[in-house]
Amino acid sequence: MLSKSKVKYIRSLEMKKYRNEYQTFVAEGNKMVSDMMGSFPCELIIAKPSWMATQGNIPAKELLEADDDDLRKASFLKTPQDVLAVFKQPEYRLEDVCPSQSLVLALDGVQDPGNLGTIIRMADWFGIEHIVCSMDTVDVYSPKVVQATMGALCHVQVHYTDLEAYLKQQTAPLYGTFLDGENMYTKQFGGSTGILVMGNEGKGIRPGIEALINEKLYIPNFPEGRETSESLNVAIATAVVCAEFRRRQTYAPDQK
């Protein structure tokens, strides 16, 4: 049986305050934990004996057998899995981000955990290795974000910084999507390097950052120019722009 203090420790990691204090985060489920194990030091594993039996040497500091009841108490999921693990948060260096040599994503105040998780998963697919977030963007180590990344967290480095100050120092092109931007299918632009900035779900990109963006893009609706009061979800918009950047880079290198 899992001790009360252990359950309390794990449950506390739902809150950013405690995640920061311990510098750890939780991941759940066989695929997720197996993926993460190769990328982050593992502090603790809580798992059913049946899961343990399928593993070889498990590189975790602490290993605890648990039953359904234990896992239900510890889990953040509606349907607890056979394994839950606590990993050490990685320490990434902002100096490793090179927007002059690759495409980088920046998030200005994205709030929804599902959106951030989906964006990280999409970034992995489109070979984006770094995401730079404003301090008020939802914490990547929130259990909901971690689960929504489906393991992509192992391949994408997520940084937090004063985004406006960071972007001010950049010389690479800064892209963003705006309703009054230029049609991204007809506009000439590079797109294989630079920073694509995406904004908050309700408020978009804050004015101080908008002022820095030198390549304002627009994702045309269809039929083009049709009047609509609607917009696209931020994760959807990010994906559509990233897909177009990668398409040009790979299949239409002359369309710049």
Add this chain to the structure above:
Amino acid sequence: MLSKSKVKYIRSLEMKKYRNEYQTFVAEGNKMVSDMMGSFPCELIIAKPSWMATQGNIPAKELLEADDDDLRKASFLKTPQDVLAVFKQPEYRLEDVCPSQSLVLALDGVQDPGNLGTIIRMADWFGIEHIVCSMDTVDVYSPKVVQATMGALCHVQVHYTDLEAYLKQQTAPLYGTFLDGENMYTKQFGGSTGILVMGNEGKGIRPGIEALINEKLYIPNFPEGRETSESLNVAIATAVVCAEFRRRQTYAPDQK
């Protein structure tokens, strides 16, 4: 004060069983309710006096003033809004769907309410007027789906039917995305008409339906061919394909 039976009725609409029985659904928030009002008959409005005061003639069968406490009891949201409304579900006809004349979306067992809501919102942006769902796709009138559509439910008709039987009758091209499909950026295809079929979050498209799909597409990752165990979220994949269909149709009509 809102009567207990009224609160009970509204709360019951969280369940598909009761939504089917009453043929109604709930929408919340000023923009949402205002948008919906133009499209669906309104059965009931529960709102703060301050909201009522900003409205002209409100075309609802029943209109009830409420305070914060009433709205908290009735609401499905974490942060209840000033207005909650119950609308009549529309009756759409599958005969109105014309895949030989326009691009239609089909969903095979999409389960997550957020995904369906986001897909409907994206469909609206890209001018897709009909979505045909398998019977086991999450119900579009679930409060979570309705809220995630951000009003796009007014412009996109969502149908439920035996999807496999429906697709069997079609002569228009049937598209789907598969890991072993053809690169959608280099493949020749129409894409301005036909049906794009997207599958369940975990299991993808069921075998019986996969067998019917004559245009198997692949969204290339980047750098192309890089090995990855990951995939894209279904709403993201749907959006990236729809954006590419619309781009070709509008900006590259020769690329067929």
